[in-house]
Amino acid sequence: MKKMLYLLMMSIGMLFMGSCQKDEVLDLPMDGKIKLTETSLPTGEQLSVFADKALQVGYQNLYFQIKKNGLAVKDQPLTFAPIMDMSSMAHGAPSGTLTYQSNLEAYQGFAVFTMPSGESGTWSLKVTYQGKELEIPVEVTAAAIGNTPVKTFSGNDGKKYVLALVEPSKPKMGMNDLLLMVFLRENMFSFSPVEGLTLGFHPEMTSMNHGSPNNVIPVSIGKGQYQGKVNFTMTGDWRLFFDLKSGENEIANDIYLDLLF
Secondary structure, eight states: OHHHHHHHHHHHHHHHHHHHHHHHHHTOTTTTOEEEEEEEOTTSOEEEEEESSSOBSEEEEEEEEEEETTEEOOSSOEEEEEEEEOSSOEEEOOBOOOEEETTTTEEEEEEEEOSOSBTTBEEEEEEEETTEEEEEEEOOBOOOTTOBOEEEEEOTTSOEEEEEEEEOSSOOSEEEEEEEEEEEEEETTEEEEOOSOEEEEEEEBTTTTBOOSSOEEEEEEETTEEEEEEEESSSSEEEEEEEEEETTEEEEEEEEEEEEO
16 A cells, blocks of 8 residues: 555656646747857846847847846846948948847847858847947858848939848748838938838749739838738749839839748
């Protein structure tokens, strides 16, 4: 009897420990994300930077986690900006304001990397925390072959714009959510979201010389974002063409982004 009771207690204990370990894994805020770097801030806290995947040219979500004595820090002034150092000159790229996400225990933002790291230059994230600055080097690879997820172009108004593809990040055959962002390059380091544009849109499969039906033209939903639908009738090389208008003024015609899947 004592032996059976002992075995029963051991089994319950093992189940409890297994349950705790499972909960621990599930509760990891950054589970499934890639840690790009970890460093000490000038104020003494530890900063870890995460992304959904290894950084490539195009739109990328970024997560900044600050810890002090092992505990997440929130409600502190934190900003960042992507900087490309090209030796003889430097420039920035579009990025989003950081907001604290309690479920992630991190500040979330985004960057639109417009070119890869390499012989032309190197990328870093310029982080400002409590008034103190820190530059964190990051590696940005080229987009996958056949993909053009971001384009910088000159408008008919003489201004520079950036068009970036946010979704689909994992395109599939059939109907896909389409989300774009448009930015105005005010100077080499300042990019502001452009709202209220009217977009024309059509996809083409260039190798097969055909388009697809039932696409939904993207419309402005605020903060420089434009949402619609794109229908891929088969896998392969797709080119997404866009016309941009501000009121009655045409900004650009047939600006395209490429997807190969």
